[in-house]
Amino acid sequence: MTYDRLVCANCAAPVSEGRCPVCRANRERLQQGNLFAGLNPTTLIALLAVLIAAVALLAHQTA
Numbered sequence: 801m802t803y804d805r806l807v808c809a810n811c812a813a814p815v816s817e818g819r820c821p822v823c824r825a826n827r828e829r830l831q832q833g834n835l836f837a838g839l840n841p842t843t844l845i846a847l848l849a850v851l852i853a854a855v856a857l858l859a860h861q862t863a
């Protein structure tokens with residue numbers, strides 16, 4: 801699992817570029833996720849989905 805191909809739900813740029821605070825937060829979280837490298841990839845994907853959903857919700861509420 802790498803985060804290189806993930807696209808930010810906030811700025812639509814690759815998260816790895818860290819263009820916005822959401823990207824940087826996600827990137828840090830994912831890098832910290834290396835601690836959980838032994839975890840099931842499905843768990844990581846589920847966590848990511850929750851994150852992206854939360855970001856989308858926030859963006860929707862502030863729009």
Ligand SMILES: [Zn+2]
Pocket residue numbers: 808809810811812813815818819820821822823824
């Ligand atoms: Zn972003």
